[in-house]
Amino acid sequence: MEQVYLENARQIFLMPPSDVYYEGRDVKQFDDFIRMLGYVVPNKLTPQELIVYLKFLINDIRDKTCRFQNSQAFRKIFEEYLEISGNLEKWLTYFPGFMQVFTKPEFYNEFIVMFKKSFYQLELEEESEQDYGCVEVEPDIIDISNKDKAEVVASLYNHSKPLGMGIFQYDPTPMTVEVARMVLDDMGYAFGYLKGRTMKVNLYDNIINVYVYNMDNNQPGLAQKAISKCKNITKGEQVKQLKK
Numbered sequence: 731m732e733q734v735y736l737e738n739a740r741q742i743f744l745m746p747p748s749d750v751y752y753e754g755r756d757v758k759q760f761d762d763f764i765r766m767l768g769y770v771v772p773n774k775l776t777p778q779e780l781i782v783y784l785k786f787l788i789n790d791i792r793d794k795t796c797r798f799q800n801s802q803a804f805r806k807i808f809e810e811y812l813e814i815s816g817n818l819e820k821w822l823t824y825f826p827g828f829m830q831v832f833t834k835p836e837f838y839n840e841f842i843v844m845f846k847k848s849f850y851q852l853e854l855e856e857e858s859e860q861d862y863g864c865v866e867v868e869p870d871i872i873d874i875s876n877k878d879k880a881e882v883v884a885s886l887y888n889h890s891k892p893l894g895m896g897i898f899q900y901d902p903t904p905m906t907v908e909v910a911r912m913v914l915d916d917m918g919y920a921f922g923y924l925k926g927r928t929m930k931v932n933l934y935d936n937i938i939n940v941y942v943y944n945m946d947n948n949q950p951g952l953a954q955k956a957i958s959k960c961k962n963i964t965k966g967e968q969v970k971q972l973k974k
Contacts (some may be wrong), residue, residue, distance in 0.1 A: 890952075
């Protein structure tokens with residue numbers, strides 16, 4: 731597999747165009763956090779190297795010191811920025827969204843796997859080998875009339891990952907179909923997030939749009955894969971499931 735790189739990394743971090751993504755989210759302090767990273771990183775780096783530099787930066791902020799070698803001018807600016815250390819956890823949850831907007835998909839896709847594993851110990855669940863198929867009537871428009879909606883909810887939930895501040899609500903326990911059925915009874919059939927995980931689907935009808943689900947999870951076809959793991963059922967079986 732060919733190694734991917736982030737080019738012009740310093741320029742991206744030292745001049746973050748925050749108005750594109752972080753409007754209304756304490757922009758000034760998050761920008762300072764990003765600029766601090768710009769003073770540390772080289773101009774070209776791999777996803778793995780970015781993780782390493784990000785860890786160095788976080789340690790420096792927590793210890794309120796500046797360990798990297800750089801000019802005295804940069805060191806002075808850097809040390810002034812150390813005053814923002816109080817919201818480190820928040821800035822860390824914003825960081826993947828920033829990277830998704832300002833880097834190429836091939837770089838981001840590799841980076842986000844390392845990021846979740848390094849900072850939140852999140853691993854991808856093992857995939858079931860069984861594939862029951864998925865009826866896609868249009869791109870990202872799925873017909874689930876032959877699926878148990880509770881099983882669809884459980885599978886979408888188990889394939890999704892927390893986004894942004896959702897990490898603080900994240901529960902690594904997989905959702906069972908029985909629990910999903912209770913969720914449908916309690917919350918209805920439209921979901922934005924469940925326990926911090928991105929859902930963004932409406933299951934009131936048998937045709938669902940999964941475009942936002944796939945986009946927010948940054949994996950095209952992820953919902954299709956999740957739904958294909960759900961067994962096919964008859965209309966009679968579906969009516970029985972809905973009555974439970």
